[in-house]
Amino acid sequence: MPRKYAILLALTLGVIVLDQWTKYLVVRDLTTRFDGATTLSQRLGAFYSPAEEPGRRGLHFQPKTHVEVAENFFRLRYAENPGAAWGMFRDLPPHVRGPLFHLVSLGAVLLIVFYFRKLSGTDPAEVWALWGLPLVLGGALGNYIDRVARAFVIDFLEAHWYDKAAWPSFNVADMAICIGVGMLVVDAFVRKEKPEASAPAKAS
Known part of the structure; x- marks a missing residue:
């Protein structure tokens, strides 16, 4: 297997897997979803299937606790996002939102694979794209698994x-996408198209 595909x-x-x-x-630890599951x-x-109807606070899986990692700054708390990044389009009707996200997700995967195939895998200047594209792909697929399983x-x-x-x-998937996109932005600045060698002048 070529090195670039091993990295991908x-x-x-x-x-x-991490996501x-x-x-x-x-x-398991912050909701009641697994109560009774032995x-x-x-x-x-239970994890890969949605509850029939949202319960309290409009959530399908009911929270039972949260973890304060850094008081007043950072915590772990269960939340659900039926929309895109940062909750965009969450108010669209489900029959519109579902097909739209399926189309966008699959289109993004195809686009990422298309651009990754164009990388040589041996040019040191490609390192940002070589690692950035798989991060974006992994993050997109991680969130897409959620959408397919439970909407x-x-x-x-x-x-x-x-x-x-x-x-x-x-x-974690969002973090991978943001880091990957950041690396692709760096790639756009550091990787330049190599100019074609000028044709030799014809002798007069």
């Missing part, structure tokens, strides 16, 4: 300032 596979799968694992832990298969079945994305990382101002909740 390892990094993409690594992001997906899904952290979401599973959040549901086996791993039962917990996974909403699980978020749990909450940065805030004394509860007076807060950044929208996010997850």
Whole structure:
């Protein structure tokens, strides 16, 4: 397997596994979703299927606690996002929002793979894109798994300032996407198209 595809596979799968694992832990420890589930298969079945109707506070999985990591600044708290990044389009009707997100997600995956295939994998100038594209791909697929399984994305990382101002909740997949996009921005600045060699002048 060429080195660039080994990087793509390892990094993409690594992001997906870390993203899904952290979401599973959040549901297990911060919600009541697994109450009564005694086996791993039962917990996974509950994890990858939505509740029939939202309950209190409009959530499908009911929170039971949260964790203050840095008081007044950062906490772990279960949240659901039926929309796109930062909750955009969450108010669209489900019959419109679902197909739209499926189309956008699959289109993004195809676009990422298309651009990744164009990389040589040996040019040192490509390093930012070589690692950035798999991060974006892994993050996009991590959140897409959530949408397919339960029609909403699980978020749990909450940065805030004394509860007076807060950044929208996010997850590991969102972090991978943001880091990957940042690396692609750097790539756009540091990687230049090599100019074609000038044709030799004809002798008179």
